Amino acid sequence: MSFPIPTLSRIGGELQLESVSLTELAHQYGTPTYVYSARAMRDAYGAYAEALAGVPSQVCYAVKANSNLAVLGVFARLGAGFDIVSGGELSRVLAAGGRAEKVVFSGVGKRGDEIAQAIECGIQCFNIESAAELDQISRIASYLGKTAPVAFRVNPAVDPKTHPYISTGLRSNKFGVDFDEALALYRRAQTLPGLRVSGIACHIGSQLLDPAPVVEAADKVLGLVDRLAAEGILLDHIDLGGGLGIRYQDEAPPSVADYLAPLIARFGQRREKLCFEPGRSLVGNAGLLLTRVELLKHGVEKNFAVVDAAMNDLARPALYDAYHASVPVSERQGTAAACYDIVGPICESGDFLARERELAIADGDLLALLSAGAYGMTMSSNYNTRPRAAEVLVDGERTFLARSRETVESLYLNEHALPASF
Numbered sequence: 001m002s003f004p005i006p007t008l009s010r011i012g013g014e015l016q017l018e019s020v021s022l023t024e025l026a027h028q029y030g031t032p033t034y035v036y037s038a039r040a041m042r043d044a045y046g047a048y049a050e051a052l053a054g055v056p057s058q059v060c061y062a063v064k065a066n067s068n069l070a071v072l073g074v075f076a077r078l079g080a081g082f083d084i085v086s087g088g089e090l091s092r093v094l095a096a097g098g099r100a101e102k103v104v105f106s107g108v109g110k111r112g113d114e115i116a117q118a119i120e121c122g123i124q125c126f127n128i129e130s131a132a133e134l135d136q137i138s139r140i141a142s143y144l145g146k147t148a149p150v151a152f153r154v155n156p157a158v159d160p161k162t163h164p165y166i167s168t169g170l171r172s173n174k175f176g177v178d179f180d181e182a183l184a185l186y187r188r189a190q191t192l193p194g195l196r197v198s199g200i201a202c203h204i205g206s207q208l209l210d211p212a213p214v215v216e217a218a219d220k221v222l223g224l225v226d227r228l229a230a231e232g233i234l235l236d237h238i239d240l241g242g243g244l245g246i247r248y249q250d251e252a253p254p255s256v257a258d259y260l261a262p263l264i265a266r267f268g269q270r271r272e273k274l275c276f277e278p279g280r281s282l283v284g285n286a287g288l289l290l291t292r293v294e295l296l297k298h299g300v301e302k303n304f305a306v307v308d309a310a311m312n313d314l315a316r317p318a319l320y321d322a323y324h325a326s327v328p329v330s331e332r333q334g335t336a337a338a339c340y341d342i343v344g345p346i347c348e349s350g351d352f353l354a355r356e357r358e359l360a361i362a363d364g365d366l367l368a369l370l371s372a373g374a375y376g377m378t379m380s381s382n383y384n385t386r387p388r389a390a391e392v393l394v395d396g397e398r399t400f401l402a403r404s405r406e407t408v409e410s411l412y413l414n415e416h417a418l419p420a421s422f
Ligand SMILES: *Cc1c(COP(=O)(O)O)cnc(C)c1O
Pocket: 062, 064, 065, 083, 106, 107, 203, 205, 206, 207, 241, 242, 243, 244, 277, 278, 279, 280, 281, 374
């Protein structure tokens, strides 16, 4: 089967991302290192742009999937908008060259200072998730003498059939406002100062492999938009969120074109702009985590490949039991394959990156953990006082150090050793 990363290939037994040898890259930058393909990102974004050509539309990259400034820069240069969930992400977007007028701000717990920051910057829209947030944004905008554009993120109560931790459109979870309350909230928003009712949003979950629930959600949302219009509340955009899944192992997600087709069909005659907030489908299969085998440990029941990356670098296996393909960077002749769990050095049994993989490897070999471009680095931590990995962006033959490896000293820079006087 082909690699899930479209710009990854094996040439003469050696893995290459675009035109860059991963062995050379490991020599230059060390391990563990996240490596991203600019071309894979541009192609993934291009699939959305192409499918939406001629449709008044906007693609807002979900920053939380991968918020490295260089990655944001790739999308900013393509004219993408951005979906943010914090003031910190807004600062990143601006530092990377993104434009505030193309930013939508999602999230259930926006702080007052973050709301003020976003209003001052002139973001495109707040996706409001509660009645209390509506009042708060109205108050802050009025105080600042500004008008905040707002949308409600509605919860269409459809089952996205994905992992429970990443399904967000069910009644029982914390996201969005109840569908049945939305009408009253829109009426209320019309009467409050400092607001301009601008749109509606929904996002039902992540790693969606079946487009049907999104279409069902879209139909519910369109019904609500029409009821609003009948009351004279006209919206300028409809945001159908992110969530399109990717192949990690043997999943067969719909293509971007197939996923969007039924949604675009419903927008043929509509006046509102059609917006999306994809994260994973733009960057997930543009990235890998490059790691080195520290040692092989052959046990009675199991074999372990202990590598220099760990759950602090890539949390998804520990968190969701997620699968990442694990591929030797250099093919090895004359070494028998064995079944390994690939584990990190962290003091937790949950510290695994892959389980039960047939691999012909030896101490010191390089491995690539594929499909790690989304929710990899952004979910990393410094657990066990492990400096976070470096990040490198590859474009054709060129490499760019997008983030230097952390130093241990930097990890306790904000800490204070007890002085004798305390
Ligand atoms: C996480 C998130 C996204 C992106 O989801 P993906 O599954 O990565 O496409 C989009 N919108 C909102 C509101 C989110 O929370």
